[in-house]
Amino acid sequence: xxxxxxxxxxxxxxxxxxxxxxxxxxxxxxxxxxxxxxxxxxxxxxxxxxxxxxxxxxxxxxxxxxxxxxxxxxxxxxxxxxxxxxxxxxxxxxxxxxxxxxxxxxxxxxxxxxxxxxxxxxxxxxxxxxxxxxxxxxxxxxxxxxxxxxxxxxxxxxxxxxxxxxxxxxxxxxxxxxxxxxxxxxxxxxxxxxxxxxxxxxxxxxxxxxxxxxxxxxxxxxxxxxxxxxxxxxxxxxxxxxxxxxxxxxxxxxxxxxxxxxxx
Amino acid sequence: xxxxxxxxxxxxxxxxxxxxxxxxxxxxxxxxxxxxxxxxxxxxxxxxxxxxxxxxxxxxxxxxxxxxxxxxxxxxxxxxxxxxxxxxxxxxxxxxxxxxxxxxxxxxxxxxxxxxxxxxxxxxxxxxxxxxxxxxxxxxxxxxxxxxxxxxxxxxxxxxxxxxxxxxxxxxxxxxxxxxxxxxxxxxxxxxxxxxxxxxxxxxxxxxxxxxxxxxxxxxxxxxxxxxxxxxxxxxxxxxxxxxxxxxxxxxxxxxxxxxxxxxxxxxxxxxxxxxxxxxxxxxxxxxxxxxxxxxxxxxxxxxxxxxxxxxxxxxxxxxxxxxxxxxxxxxxxxxxxxxxxxxxxxxxxxxxxxxxxxxxxxxxxxxxxxxxxxx
Numbered sequence: 001x002x003x004x005x006x007x008x009x010x011x012x013x014x015x016x017x018x019x020x021x022x023x024x025x026x027x028x029x030x031x032x033x034x035x036x037x038x039x040x041x042x043x044x045x046x047x048x049x050x051x052x053x054x055x056x057x058x059x060x061x062x063x064x065x066x067x068x069x070x071x072x073x074x075x076x077x078x079x080x081x082x083x084x085x086x087x088x089x090x091x092x093x094x095x096x097x098x099x100x101x102x103x104x105x106x107x108x109x110x111x112x113x114x115x116x117x118x119x120x121x122x123x124x125x126x127x128x129x130x131x132x133x134x135x136x137x138x139x140x141x142x143x144x145x146x147x148x149x150x151x152x153x154x155x156x157x158x159x160x161x162x163x164x165x166x167x168x169x170x171x172x173x174x175x176x177x178x179x180x181x182x183x184x185x186x187x188x189x190x191x192x193x194x195x196x197x198x199x200x201x202x203x204x205x206x207x208x209x210x211x212x213x214x215x216x217x218x219x220x221x222x223x224x225x226x227x228x229x230x231x232x233x234x235x236x237x238x239x240x241x242x243x244x245x246x247x248x249x250x251x252x253x254x255x256x257x258x259x260x261x262x263x264x
Numbered sequence: 265x266x267x268x269x270x271x272x273x274x275x276x277x278x279x280x281x282x283x284x285x286x287x288x289x290x291x292x293x294x295x296x297x298x299x300x301x302x303x304x305x306x307x308x309x310x311x312x313x314x315x316x317x318x319x320x321x322x323x324x325x326x327x328x329x330x331x332x333x334x335x336x337x338x339x340x341x342x343x344x345x346x347x348x349x350x351x352x353x354x355x356x357x358x359x360x361x362x363x364x365x366x367x368x369x370x371x372x373x374x375x376x377x378x379x380x381x382x383x384x385x386x387x388x389x390x391x392x393x394x395x396x397x398x399x400x401x402x403x404x405x406x407x408x409x410x411x412x413x414x415x416x417x418x419x420x421x422x423x424x425x426x427x428x429x430x431x432x433x434x435x436x437x438x439x440x441x442x443x444x445x446x447x448x449x450x451x452x453x454x455x456x457x458x459x460x461x462x463x464x465x466x467x468x469x470x471x472x473x474x475x476x477x478x479x480x481x482x483x484x485x486x487x488x489x490x491x492x493x494x495x496x497x498x499x500x501x502x503x504x505x506x507x508x509x510x511x512x513x514x515x516x517x518x519x520x521x522x523x524x525x526x527x528x529x530x531x532x533x534x535x536x537x538x539x540x541x542x543x544x545x546x547x548x549x550x551x552x553x554x555x556x557x558x559x560x561x562x563x564x565x566x567x568x569x570x571x572x573x574x575x576x577x578x579x580x581x582x583x584x585x586x587x588x589x590x591x592x593x594x595x596x597x598x599x600x601x602x603x604x605x606x607x608x609x610x611x612x613x614x615x616x617x618x619x620x621x622x623x624x625x626x627x628x629x630x631x632x633x634x635x636x637x638x639x640x
Contacts, residue, residue, distance in 0.1 A: 073534050092542075099540040110535030114553050114635055123549060124539035156635040176539060 019050040019227060023082075024180055024211045025070060030079035032065060039065050040076065041235040049179075052212045054222040054243075057232035058258060063215045066232070067182045070213070071102045084179055100128060103173030107185040109165045111157040117144065117168050118153040121175045129176070136175070143171040147201050163194025167201055174205075181205065183214040217262060223247065231255045326609075331602075340600040347606045351598050355589075359610070362428015362588055368420065371412045372431055378405060379438075387625065389632060402442070424502035428583040430614065432502070436509055436574040436584065437618075441567050443510035448517025449556075453547065455522055466518070473515035478576055481508040486580040505577050513570045520562035524555030557633045564626040568619045586611045 025047040032040040039062045047053060055063045068074040069081055072088050072095045081088045083098045112120050121140035125131040131139075144150045147167035149160075157165055166186055173181060183202065187195045199221050206212055206225040216222070222229050222243050229246040231239045231254075239252045247263075250256045299305045329346030331339050333353075340348035352359070361369050382401045385391040413435075415421035427435070454466030473481070485504040493499065528551055536546030556563070578587035589607040592598065 071538060073537060096540060096542060099538060102538075104538040106531060106535065106538075108531050110531040110538075112532065112535065112550055112554075114557065114633070124541065127545050127549065128540040158635055172539065 019048050022049040023047070024049045024051070024084060025213075026080070026082040027066075027069075028080040028082075030066075030069065030076045030081060032062075032069065032074065032076045032078075039235050040069070043079070043235075043237060045230070045237065047180075047211065047213065049211050050209050051228060052206045052210075052226050053214070053228045053230060054226040055213065055215045055230045055232060056217055056219075056222070056258070057238075061232040062235040063232045064184050067104075067184055067213050067215055070180075070182060071099050071104055073104075100176060101178055102180045102182060103176060103178035104182045105166065105169050105173060105184065105186045107189050109157070109162075109169045109189075111165055111169055111172070113157050116154050116156055117149070117160070120157065120168060121172045124172070124176050140171070140175050143174045144168070146174070146204075147171045148197075161194060162190045163197045166190060166194075166198045170198075170201055170205070180211045180213070183212065183216065185215050185217075187216065187218055219247070219263060231258065233258075337596075337598050337600045337603070340598075340602055345600075345602055347609065348598075348600060348602045349606065351592075351600075351603050351606055352610045354598070355592050355595075358429060358588055358592065359585060360430045362431060362583055363426045364422060364428070364431065365426065368422055371419065371422075375409045375412050378408065379434075424500055427502065429588045430585045432577065432582060433571075433574050433584040433586075435502070436506060436577060437571040439506050440509040440513050440570045440574070444513040444517045444566070444570070445563070447510070447514035448521050449552065451514060451518035452521035452525060455518065456525060470515045470518050473512050474519070478509070478512055478573055479579060481512050482576060482580050484508075501580065502577075502582060505580060505582060509570065509574070509577075513566060516566050516569075517563065520559050520566055521555065523562065524557075524559035525551065527558050528555050557630070560626050560630050560633075564622055567622055571619060571622070572615060585614060 023046060025045070027043050027045040030040055030043040031038070041062075043062075043066060045066075055067065057063050065074055069076045069088075070083055075090075076088075084101050086094045086098050088095065088098060111117075112123070115123065118137060118140055121143065122133065122136040125136040125139065126133055129136075141150055141153065144153055147170055149164055149167055149171075152160060152164060152168070157168065160168065170186075186202070187198050190198060195218070199218060202212070202214070202221065203225050214221070214226075226243050228240055229243050230237055231246070231250075231252070233254045239246070239250065239255045241251075246255075247259065250259055298308045325346040327346070329344060330349050331342065331345055331347070332349050334340060334348075334350035335354070339350050357366075357369070361372055364372060382397065382405055386394065386397045386401060391397075411417055411419065413422070413427070413431075414424070451466050451470055454462045455470065457463045457466070482505055485508040486501060489499065489504060532550055532554065533546065536550040541549065574584050575586040577584055578590075583591055589611045593604050593607060
């Protein structure tokens, strides 16, 4: 395992190098309601390819809803969401196309408990990408090695620890060779001892230039790999900035309050 | 051990030890299972006494006092006679085949053999070629069985009115089981559909068939249906019963499966969607395998209920196993005080064998499909 210092150095450099001008995701005036409840209020966000964005905010602020709109697990009712050049509408073909290119990691892993780890990873490549089983297995093993659990390939998710399951979930997404990765509180359901192994995997992913949006409260992770931190409250983006400035010099009152409560 | 102070550092790892002896051995088993508490001991003794009182007469009636051979009722009219197995022996052919012509019964035998030969490897997880086997049983076998049982391709036609006994029981039960599962799955998915037309159609179908008794369904199929059909068209009576039973049980099946679908966490649907699977793919690969596994007990429950409900076809004049056994009580040649009891015991035993088999197999499958994601 690389020591924190060296990976921090690397990622600081990566932060400057890898962001291109190409737009990966664009949210324009996005609004969403749950019944009467206005969850997302006029959210505007542009993500460039290679950006690593950490989204934080109090619970109920709409951060999960926002990233779930990006692969249409939730429907927005007003505004535009354009992912990788495809606008998300009710067009099922476009939705499928976006989902093929966007990987997602959930708080509760959402692995398929009736399939082995290897089958979890090869399922989508085989059925969605129509890849031959052999090739899919080869790719799956490469990614399982990357998340450092190739020896678990033939076990079932229920036999793995939370941290291992989350790493499998990351490998499962990577097997689809996504252009964008969404993380929805990936470490919130983990025992403290297992948080690091998942974060390490995410850090190495960031170092390779993956476009990432992470909803997380791991502020250490934000400092280390994010090039932008977004703070949301009551359905809107209240403040966004580079991590150093965000943490050392928050502008909005709500941000200051939030940070004072989570950074002891 | 160190004196308990607030600061304590363990100096060695404690070795793992085997559990104490008290939990093992025959005496321990007796103690934990039969004589754990005074109440348990009392119950054990009471049940033991009850068995000692009830078992010997039953065994005597079934075996030692039973009449095994004989040509007519005379044999079973003996004082203190037990079961009249001679009756079952003499009527065995009818019980299995009904009035199926004697010289054609080999056709039924052949179908039975094909069924067993096709089903056993399908039921054993270790045997390879599952896909081919399933296609053989679901596509080829029904066609071959139909030709063999009914006739055609050079075989003389045997009208379904002549069919009876276990043959009819199995035909109705198997057709009902095989048709109700896929239909039930579609109905259950339909009921969860976001499209109002499909949802409403499924709900109406399910609620209609679940709301009427099977007897009514069978009566309507045999009495009312002909009224609506153009005169001259003659729908086979057994076929009508088959359709009725299949639709009836598919409604029950749909609700059982819906229970399973609702037990699947939302995260599974989202996980499937997020990796790019479409609706049918995620249903087939992710949701249904888990949902069906959860409701195996319910599915088998419905199967068993269906198997036993086949007896109701008696009321529209089709003689299944139970029907034909009862019909034979009226044979003056075999009328004796013990004949009905013997017949019912025999019929009950045959039904029990099949139902118990299904039950055990489902338990086995449940254990096999367990992948340890449940916290135990």
